[in-house]
Amino acid sequence: MRRSRLAAYVSSLLLATVAVLTQAGPAQAATGPYVALGDSYSSGVGAGSYIGSSGDCKRSTKAYPYLWAAANSPSSFSFTACSGARTGDVLANQLTPLTSATALVSISVGGNDAGFSDVMTTCVLQSDSSCLSRINTARAYVDSTLPAQLDNVYSAISGRAPNARVVVLGYPRFYKLGTTCVGLSETKRKAINDAADYLDTAIAKRAADHGFAWADVRGNFTGHELCSGSAWLHSLNLLNIGESYHPTASGQSGGYLPVFRNAA
Structure with missing residues (x-):
């Protein structure tokens, strides 16, 4: 006993x-101080409620970094994520707020480097074979070039903010498969989803090698893809082309925010 x-x-x-x-x-x-870096998936393109002073970067008060900061009241919040940003843009334009005092950093980047916009344009406007060919080109880029570009960004973050917890967020799958859906063929939809998985796998590997936390949003978006009937992503929007294939406000609050909150 x-x-x-x-x-x-x-x-x-x-x-x-x-x-x-x-x-x-x-x-x-x-x-502690929180700095939000990255591309349009972090700036909140597609969520609306854009901050006027952010200009073409389209930073949204409904984006997950802004929502997290509002709920957690960090000692300071620097929101430098920008629509269209590639790894080189993050290095050149977004890292200034990082210091040894920075406690938390979030970032999503890599999709634009891999040619996300051109992939979607090709797949929307051209044939299945053209879509698959363009995706194969993007996958080759992810294999050959993207890892070193991510390493440059991640190393720069660690160098400027050595004490920060860094959370790297990925990208959702775009389409629900196996259902009737107007627009792209099932072949294209599956290839685009597989490409998103391929990109996420590469980013997650580089994040892990740098000791960063990986925040995978794909599970949260399951059931809320395009063609699901409850999409958290914009489909092709000819009136506002830049918002096409980006998370809605619900995608930010329901897809991205919970995953980031758990990782932060």
């Missing part, structure tokens, strides 16, 4: 220690 009570006491101590350790990181991140 004494051994049983001792084992129970030790177990309770271990559980308490684990609880403290697992809560310490997010709590610290929530109180």
Whole structure:
């Protein structure tokens, strides 16, 4: 009986220690400076409610970084993510707010480098074979060139903000498959989804190698893809072409925010 009570006491101590350790990181991140970097999926293109001073970067008050900052009140919030940003743009234009005091960094980048916009344009306007060919070109770029570009960005973040928790967010799959849907063929939809998976896998690998947290949004978007009847993504929008294939406000709050909150 004494051994049983001792084992129970030790177990309770271990559980308490684990609880403290697992809560310490997010709590610290929530109180320290937060910097949000990246492309349109982080700036909030497609969510509306754009901040006037952000201009063509289209930073939204409904984007996940803004929502997280509003809920957690970090000591400072620097929102430099920008529509259309590639890895080189992040390096050139977005890193200034990072310092040794920065506690939390979020970033999504890589889709524009891999030619996301051109892939979607090709797949919407051209044949199945042209779509698959353009996707294969993008996949080759992801294999040969993107890893080094991500390394440059991630190394720069670590160099400027060595004490920060860095959360790298990926991209959703775009289409629900196996259902009747006006627009692209099933062949194109599947190829685009597979390409999103391919890109996410490459980004997640580079994030892990740099010791960064990976926030995978694909699970949250399942059931809310295009053709699902409850989409959290804009389809082709000829009136506002830039918002096409970007998360809606619901995609930011329901798809991106919970994953980031859990990782931060």
